[in-house]
Amino acid sequence: MESQGLLIPIEHGLLFAAALFCIGLAGVLTRRNLLFMLMSLELMLNAAAFVFVLAGAVHGNADGQVMFILILTLAAAEVALALALVVQLYRRRRSLDIDSLDGMRG
């Protein structure tokens, strides 16, 4: 499916989104601070949203952008809840280190 109005080939867009996604994933894996994990989480969601916009552009219909907005709302909701929990965590542990939360195992 050749890109009609697109200037750059789709593969570049896809590669960019994949790179962004992997960076986000790496961020979640390596960072110990909760906030940074949330930020890298946002990164992953935006990477996925980017592909939607790209697809929308390729096929010339607005579904892609609608999905982008939906993803934004989702990200907002999740971050709101996450931050509420971060506050609770900070009040108890005075630290945002995620590894301190390993009470349940086995």
Added chain:
Amino acid sequence: MSLVLLILIPLLGALLVWLAERWRTGFSRVLSLAVLGLDALLLLPLPHQAPAGELWWLQFRADWLPNLGIGWHFALDGLSALLLWLTLFIGALSVLVSWREIDQRVGFFHCNLLLSVAGIIGVFTALDLFVFFVFWELMLIPMVLLIAIWGHENRRYAAIKFFIFTQASSLLMLVAILGLVFMQYGQTGVMSFDYEDLLRLQLAPTPAFWLMLGFFVAFAVKLPMVPLHTWLPDAHTEAPTAGSVLLAAILLKTGAYGLLRFALPLFPAASADFAPLAMGLGALGVLYGAKLAFAQHDIKRLVAYTSVSHMGFVLLGIYAMNDLALQGALMQMLAHGLSTAALFIIVGMLYARWHTRDLRQLGGLWSLLPRLSGFTLLFALASLGLPGLANFMAEFLILAGAFQRDWPITLVAMLGLVGAALYALLLVQRSLWGATVPDAKVHDCSPREWSVLASLAVLLLLFGLHPQPVLDLVQRPVAAILAEPPAPNPGGTEPLLQRASMERLP
């Protein structure tokens, strides 16, 4: 309808017994005896021969899950009648035997006993494969509880091992049943679990072999065939006397019954090809069981391994696939049921008196308990196959039948007779003779114990000298099992099961 009552009475009886214990201690024993008696009374008036041209004496059909083709289908014929009588008799015996042995939670004990009996009766009469499977699994749970609650030292290990062995193998059978049903669904577009419909199914050799294997493994685990028998010694050693009597006398027979009712008729060709291997395993079982029995110090393990050896004979008989051998196999199931039940009862009595099962501590019982030792001697002789007792008659018929089909394996199995002599006489010599007399001041058989053992002895002698009624009872079912599938097979597999090759002179 009375067939369903046969199952319902012990089922309801089980609940009643549990409540009865709360009402008055000791009452549950009498009640469970009454329930079994009632069941026997119900079985008595049933017609004891098939109406003309009909295979089953009595049938009961009803719908259960029509969209899956499952229905309540019970039937009674010679084969199941014989085993039902054995079940009720052994059930009554196990209640009698545990009169004084079980003292805590007696109501729950008898409830499990009756549930297990109900499950077994269901297994022997069910003709719908799904219903058969349900009862097959149902009879195990009460038995596991019996072992787990009232058993001896490491009863947990034995209960878990018994449960997993039998359940996992029965799941294999479920896969085989479903495979069979869906193959028939593929061929005829009708999904039915009924025995008669599945009998008419024509299977290609390879799928038939795998499905038959599924059935065979489940029944081989229950009838302890050698490589899959390791659950038996633990389960028997740890079970209370009533539990091991029920287990040895009846539950092992459900395996053999399954082979006779389902594995052989449903897959005649595959079974015929599989027969040499099965007979070989049977003969191996005879020898291996005898060798292990010979090596045991624990008397209950010794008796448990003798069951492995005797059931090896049954397997040999079943897969010899001619009339003599099959009648012998059924006779052996009956005789083994009686003689092993008696041996376990005696071991229970010894345990009640000296709280030990170790042969090295027992000895010189003849002088202390002459009557009990007399009975032990008699039943040990029965288990080694002394002519004049039922076991010999059965083993002789099996060997005669198996000899015609595959004589080298039969010769190997006959070595088991020497093995039987070894372990039976070892049992007699180690426990009854010898000088080391355990110290306790104990009384000989109480009237209850004496009557239980005497009834078993009389039955063994009766069937040893006059086995004809049993042989006539199973005459027609055996012929039906060996006959080709009822439907005229359009040029399908030619009847492989040739008659016993008896060239009779004119």
Added chain:
Amino acid sequence: MTAWLGWIPALPLFSSLVLLLVGGRLGQRLVTLLGVGSVLGSALLSGLLIADFLAEGAAVTTRQLPWLSSMGLEVAFGLYFDGLSAVMLGVITGVGLLIHLYSAAYMAGDEGYARFFGYLNLFVGAMLLLVLADDFLLLYLGWEGVGLCSFLLIGFWYREPANGYAARKAFVVTRVGDIALAVALLIMIQQFGTLHIQTVIERAQLQWLGSDWSFWVALLLLGGAVGKSAQLPLQTWLPDAMAGPTPVSALIHAATMVTAGVYLIARTQGIFLLAPRIMELVALVGALTLFLAACSALVQHDLKRVLAYSTISQIGYMFFALGAGAFSAAIFHLMTHAFFKALLFLAAGQVILSLHHEQDLRRMGGLLRRLPFSALCFAIGCAALAALPLTSGFYSKDAILLQAYGLHGGSLAWWLALAGAAVTALYSLRLFLKLFFGEAVTEPSPDMRPTLVVPLALLCLLALFGALIPQPLGAVFAPLAATEVPAAVHGAILIMPWLGLVTGVLLWRYGRGFRQRWSDSALARSWRAGWGFDALYDGLLVQPLLLLARLNRKDLADRPVQFVAWLSARGHAWLSVTQNGRLRRYAAGIALGAVLVLTVVTL
């Protein structure tokens, strides 16, 4: 008359049932009455029947009680009475009655008295069933019943573990023989669909003329006979069977049970005649056993073991006769042997009793003056055993050697039999001399117990004049072609016993030093242990089985099950390590999973 045939085995069986069930409560007198009375009854009945048979000479069969009718097999309780069973009946009930009388006194006061008579009657009943059986299965029932009773009676004094071991050894070794017999029965079922003795033999002669079925069945029947009659190679159990009370040894291990094998071969001579090679084998087995047992008897120290080996050797003679085709001579020797061997055993019992249960020959001697009556009995018994003229043994043994020469002359077996006669004479003389001459060691109590004298006296008469009893075997066995025997052979047969006696006397008088050296020599020791067969079987079969049993008590088949349990426990341990509660570890799990999934999909 024939209606009573059924009662002959029934009487002892009923009385044994009564004795075993309620024997404990009955007084000693009542037990003796029952025990001896039942055998007396069947003895009288058989006497009448034999007399009747001698008059008319017609074979008799009783009504067929249906026992088993399965699809391919019809078996019934039926008894068959002809010349052969008449002789056997006479021997069993006659000698049996005398032994019962003897044991009433011998076992008096033993706490298992009722149990003893119960087993003895059960034995007589089973033996009568065996002899009168019309169907092989009924014969097999008697066959195993007899084996069972020998087990129970050998292990009668159960407090002594050695007796228990001997009993078990006897039963197991005979069981090996029984299996051979059972296989023969199975072949008959397959070939003829019936086990009725007469029809089987009849059809065998019709159908098996060419085929080698007769070879195999005859061989198997021989295997069964060898097991029960303690012939080579299954003879190791009889010497140990002496652990039982002496009357038991007399009845079972001399007169009746051990001759069951001879009866079986005689009864199925139709099949054996079809397989000449097996006949030669029977003769060879008989001769070999005869010679080996005789040599062993020569060096035994225990009184009863001497008699045991002598029994094995005399039965060897019977097998040799059967093998050579002289069936009637074999049965004749069977009868005479029953008489003098029972006499010897009972006399030995009396000697042992008076020497306060002393059985070792080395501690006996010089009893002539103190035990005159036993000396007399022993003299007659040993003379008959050595086959000196005017005794019954002389006629029967010579008949065997003469008739065997006719049919089988000059073969190795015959020469062995001849040499055996000499050795037999030697060891019977040695036994007599060792017992009643030489210096006295233990002080015996007087031996003239009244109740023991009557049976012993009767047996002495029978041992001397037993040969005169007519044997109605004409109808059963085909008459032998009378072949003339050269005078030299005839002479040799006559001289052999004297040769043995002379050498015995010379050795006793002058060879004291030689005898001492000889009895400690390696050869003597090996002979004493039954030519090392016991050690051979022990090493070959018993030890490996015990080792295997000890090795695998925990049942190897359980290993795979335990391995599966161990494997799943290990699996659980490894996997639960991954659940360490850290979120980043779980995220890493997801990432790894994603990589795994993508590779699976894109490969």
Added chain:
Amino acid sequence: MTLLELRALLPLLLVALTILAAMLLAAFCRHRRLLFWVYQLGLLAALLSLGGNLGIQAQGLEVTPLLRVDAFFGFFAALFILVAMLVGLMAAQYFGRREHLAVPLEESYVLLALCLLGALVLAAAQHLAALFIGLELMSVASFALVAYPCGGAPASDRLQLPSLEAGLKYLLLSSVASAFLLFGMACLYLQTGTLAFARLSLPPDSTASGLLPLAGLAMLLIGVAFKLALAPFHMWSPDVYQGAPTPFTALIATLSKGALVVVLLRYLLLSQALQIEQIATLLMALATLSILVGNLLALRQDDMKRLLAYSSIAHLGYLLVVVLAAGQTVSSEFALQAGAFYLLAYSLTTLAAFAMISALSGGGDENRDYRLHCYRGLCWRAPCLGGCFMLILLSLAGIPLTVGFIGKFYIFAAGAQAGLWWLLGVVVLGSALGLYYYLRIILILLQQDDEVSDLVFHNGRWLVYGLTLLLLLLGIYPLPVMQWLPLL
């Protein structure tokens, strides 16, 4: 939106109405019992409305390209509403006597209704956007439910820390999974050009362009697999199950997993994705892994809730067998019926198990202790409860005369018809392992020992009796339910 479409959507609308009513009531008059009744009656109304438009569902109506209201939706919507009502009941009893702990219960009903709405949307979804909306609606609501206790006044760490930890873990990991899911959906959208559940067809030559749909589908399946806690992505579920309060754990185990299975079934059937050979092998690998890992992890587990988590991983593995069977044309509608019944059986049994635990546990109200040794000798102390516990365990193990057995029988039947012999072998092996730990618990229940155990009986026992009775009845006579099983 014609009137007919509105009537078709009535159940969803009624649930949305309950959410609004609950929220307003929670804001103005915080009366716990009133809210409970508003919640239950709202759901009941939705259930009745569902019953009302059976006709519409019979022929199936497409309401906006996103949703499709048909018999398939009807059956599962009813199941989810019933589950939500039962969870509501369990929550009321679980938090019932905890006034002094001041855990405000009112908001939980809002979240429960939200979760239910998400599930209903998923049940009717036939469009990737609807899938996304429903999934996220349900997930975010359940994050809040998991972390619910730490919403109240700051009480002892012992009570609130585990739920906080569980909530955080669930949120973060689930968002990562959603990211995967979205990325996959985006790739599929790039490939097919439409967001509806369109037929996926692999271009014959598997060049680079062929990889895109495969990768997209794989990423989507990763997201779904995480939510269903299938094997490689299962690590979160034990901690979340243990941390969350018991009723809400039940919700996650039954509602969220059930809804996802429904939408997965619909998607795979509409897109015929299972025709693609790699996807079938992927699902087979996932099923085998989760059956083995689930059962192995549960083998020696001591905590009851973690054990139920692992056993639910294994049960989802069994359910994948049905999903695979549904892919094959020969057995697809039988497999659908099998899947529907198994879901019913699984939900009923899991709810009964969690109701049992919430009614009965070690330790007082605050620090509930679900370790197995607290339950030893239960059969002798409280025979009825002990009996119910044994029946529930037998149903989990799939032993006859329980609904679990009929469910397992259906699994085997679907597998046999579709010819998945190897997978059935793994199921047999898995259930053999399962038998071990279920029997181990039964033996603990039957243990006789006399020293006093710290077992505490909370309220909620009648719920357990009711559920066990239902479980037994459906096991003995499941015919009425079987007639309702939907066809796609």
